[in-house]
Amino acid sequence: MRSDVEVFQSALESMREEVNQALKDLIDHEVALGAGEVALEAGRVLNAGGKRLRPLLFLLAYRLAGGTQQDEVMPLALAFELIHTATLVHDDINDDARQRRGIPTIHAQTGQAKAVIAGDWLFVQGFGLGGRYSEQIVTVIARCCANIAVSEYHQLDHVLNLATSPEDYLSIVRGKTAGPFAAGCYAAGLVAGLEEEQAKGLERFGMELGIAFQLVDDLLDLRGDERMGKPRGADVYEGKMTLPLIHALTLSHGANRERLSQLIEHFSDEDFDELMTLLERSDSLDYAEILVRTHLERAQAELAAFPDSDAKSMMLVITDIVKERHA
Amino acid sequence: MRSDVEVFQSALESMREEVNQALKDLIDHEVALGAGEVALEAGRVLNAGGKRLRPLLFLLAYRLAGGTQQDEVMPLALAFELIHTATLVHDDINDDARQRRGIPTIHAQTGQAKAVIAGDWLFVQGFGLGGRYSEQIVTVIARCCANIAVSEYHQLDHVLNLATSPEDYLSIVRGKTAGPFAAGCYAAGLVAGLEEEQAKGLERFGMELGIAFQLVDDLLDLRGDERMGKPRGADVYEGKMTLPLIHALTLSHGANRERLSQLIEHFSDEDFDELMTLLERSDSLDYAEILVRTHLERAQAELAAFPDSDAKSMMLVITDIVKERHA
Numbered sequence: 001m002r003s004d005v006e007v008f009q010s011a012l013e014s015m016r017e018e019v020n021q022a023l024k025d026l027i028d029h030e031v032a033l034g035a036g037e038v039a040l041e042a043g044r045v046l047n048a049g050g051k052r053l054r055p056l057l058f059l060l061a062y063r064l065a066g067g068t069q070q071d072e073v074m075p076l077a078l079a080f081e082l083i084h085t086a087t088l089v090h091d092d093i094n095d096d097a098r099q100r101r102g103i104p105t106i107h108a109q110t111g112q113a114k115a116v117i118a119g120d121w122l123f124v125q126g127f128g129l130g131g132r133y134s135e136q137i138v139t140v141i142a143r144c145c146a147n148i149a150v151s152e153y154h155q156l157d158h159v160l161n162l163a164t165s166p167e168d169y170l171s172i173v174r175g176k177t178a179g180p181f182a183a184g185c186y187a188a189g190l191v192a193g194l195e196e197e198q199a200k201g202l203e204r205f206g207m208e209l210g211i212a213f214q215l216v217d218d219l220l221d222l223r224g225d226e227r228m229g230k231p232r233g234a235d236v237y238e239g240k241m242t243l244p245l246i247h248a249l250t251l252s253h254g255a256n257r258e259r260l261s262q263l264i265e266h267f268s269d270e271d272f273d274e275l276m277t278l279l280e281r282s283d284s285l286d287y288a289e290i291l292v293r294t295h296l297e298r299a300q301a302e303l304a305a306f307p308d309s310d311a312k313s314m315m316l317v318i319t320d321i322v323k324e325r326h327a
Numbered sequence: 328m329r330s331d332v333e334v335f336q337s338a339l340e341s342m343r344e345e346v347n348q349a350l351k352d353l354i355d356h357e358v359a360l361g362a363g364e365v366a367l368e369a370g371r372v373l374n375a376g377g378k379r380l381r382p383l384l385f386l387l388a389y390r391l392a393g394g395t396q397q398d399e400v401m402p403l404a405l406a407f408e409l410i411h412t413a414t415l416v417h418d419d420i421n422d423d424a425r426q427r428r429g430i431p432t433i434h435a436q437t438g439q440a441k442a443v444i445a446g447d448w449l450f451v452q453g454f455g456l457g458g459r460y461s462e463q464i465v466t467v468i469a470r471c472c473a474n475i476a477v478s479e480y481h482q483l484d485h486v487l488n489l490a491t492s493p494e495d496y497l498s499i500v501r502g503k504t505a506g507p508f509a510a511g512c513y514a515a516g517l518v519a520g521l522e523e524e525q526a527k528g529l530e531r532f533g534m535e536l537g538i539a540f541q542l543v544d545d546l547l548d549l550r551g552d553e554r555m556g557k558p559r560g561a562d563v564y565e566g567k568m569t570l571p572l573i574h575a576l577t578l579s580h581g582a583n584r585e586r587l588s589q590l591i592e593h594f595s596d597e598d599f600d601e602l603m604t605l606l607e608r609s610d611s612l613d614y615a616e617i618l619v620r621t622h623l624e625r626a627q628a629e630l631a632a633f634p635d636s637d638a639k640s641m642m643l644v645i646t647d648i649v650k651e652r653h654a
Contacts (some may be wrong), residue, residue: 010574015630035473036477036480036481037484038476038477039477050558083496090443091445093439093443094439094440094443094444111376112421114480116417116420116421116443116446117476118478120413120414120417120446120447120472120476121473121476121477123451123454124450124469124472124473125473127450127451127465127469128472131454131458131469132456132462132465133459135391135458135459138458138459139455140450141455142451142454144456145447145455146357146448146449146455149365149444150362150363150365150366150448152444153363153365153441154362156440156441156444157364165492189418218426219599267486291407299429319356
């Protein structure tokens with residue numbers, strides 16, 4: 001007999017397949033309309049996998065909020081996934097990343113000009129779907145996307161800035177990564193007919209889960225994980241100030257801090273072991289892990305306001321997936 | 328006493344000021360909300376002038392269609408201007424253009440990464456405004472923007488392709504330049520409450536006007552015009568196959584065609600006079616001018632279906648502006 005968790009994991013897998021199919025259908029439809037290469041290139045990255053955590057969460061938040069007509073919320077869930085992929089395409093240009101989800105990035109494949117446009121095309125598709133909703137929800141989506149851009153500016157300003165504080169970091173993460181989790185859950189609640197105050201609970205859930213998600217990303221970048229589909233240490237190479245680095249820089253002093261600064265500013269592959277040793281000396285990876293747990297617990301606590309249901313159980317499974325990243 | 332044309336030009340100038348003020352207010356509002364540098368950079372280019380032909384046309388199309396509450400259509404007009412500016416920002420990255428509207432481009436000012444994001448931010452602002460309308464209108468905007476991307480791909484595929492036909496050219500222009508004129512006029516008509524069939528007349532008006540607009544752009548690039556805010560011959564340097572070049576390549580043969588091909592493929596400043604001589608030998612500039620007149624006449628003919636009004640007179644003034652580019 002299968003355990004409950006296995007049953008919910010299997011149900012999640014079915015939902016993921018539904019999302020994947022809907023995204024494939026969208027690309028096929030655009031290709032049939034004559035969109036050609038831009039749709040094929042965008043579709044190549046869009047359909048290269050990914051955990052689909054965002055759309056799954058939004059479909060579940062809608063159900064948790066009492067929604068019963070999935071068609072009503074699916075365009076919203078797809079809109080966020082399309083916009084998310086658009087930002088990845090543009091990020092990959094700016095980071096000159098060659099691989100994403102284990103396949104060549106668009107700009108590696110077609111050059112920069114077409115990659116910029118393919119990202120725009122994905123944005124347009126996302127907004128075309130998101131624009132079907134009420135003015136209130138359109139404003140939520142637009143505000144969320146504007147915040148992504150604002151936070152990306154802040155992140156660029158903090159590249160290799162060794163004075164970046166945990167507060168700077170959290171502000172960037174809230175805007176860039178966690179904001180879309182929060183906005184999608186909030187909007188899904190509204191689509192299901194929740195009152196503002198209850199929908200705000202879903203927003204907080206998404207924000208806490210999104211922060212934890214980014215912290216796990218930071219840790220995976222340092223520890224390495226094939227499933228990331230990009231090389232270990234990419235963040236360090238790009239000069240991104242992730243929380244473990246910020247924490248270690250804050251706690252280290254004297255020769256250790258000086259060496260850590262050198263490693264970060266002139267990072268190369270052979271420095272990896274030394275960097276990890278310094279991060280472990282300040283317990284910075286453990287610290288990040290504790291924060292992951294804290295934010296996940298806060299996320300789970302927000303769900304307590306909603307009655308038990310399969311949707312709630314599946315959302316808890318997703319918080320576990322974020323913790324374990326075994327998806 | 329002022330002539331009628333002067334009265335309408337002056338009324339247009341007032342409308343342009345209203346549009347400019349609304350765009351400035353939008354940027355100020357975002358800055359007040361904490362958007363910072365991304366809004367300031369985007370605003371720097373957005374508010375550097377420009378004729379605002381698109382938003383003016385859409386406000387007028389709404390009035391022509393019987394609309395009387397300008398607030399009802401203003402967000403639509405601004406949405407198209409914001410999206411237009413977003414595509415300019417991204418185009419300038421891809422063309423490595425240093426100047427736009429007489430000031431440094433965003434990527435010249437801040438580097439590529441921030442310029443990509445500033446363009447995204449402008450898209451988001453545009454869609455945030457456009458998303459306030461009915462699903463039908465949102466679909467019109469999204470379809471129009473997707474077509475811009477598709478046509479930009481085709482344009483890139485035709486760079487320095489000397490076999491580009493007039494049909495290829497028109498298809499690209501319809502998608503990239505004229506499509507937004509058409510979509511905006513059409514949507515403005517729907518906002519005013521027009522029936523589908525009448526709104527389609529406005530769509531055709533916008534399409535014809537937009538084609539003429541691009542043809543004038545092609546001519547100005549060759550003849551030079553300070554008001555373009557970019558150097559003469561930029562299209563030729565970028566390998567863009569504009570209609571005069573396509574026409575000349577089609578009509579020339581033997582040594583003339585060979586020399587023309589060489590000039591286009593390895594263009595440099597000192598070749599300008601020779602290029603113009605070859606274009607004049609095949610009457611290619613005259614040909615483009617005849618096409619401008621043809622498309623403008625077709626645009627004007629579409630307006631005949633609507634009763635005379637100040638709005639109609641001002642739209643006719645705009646078709647003259649496109650012809651003369653004395654705005």
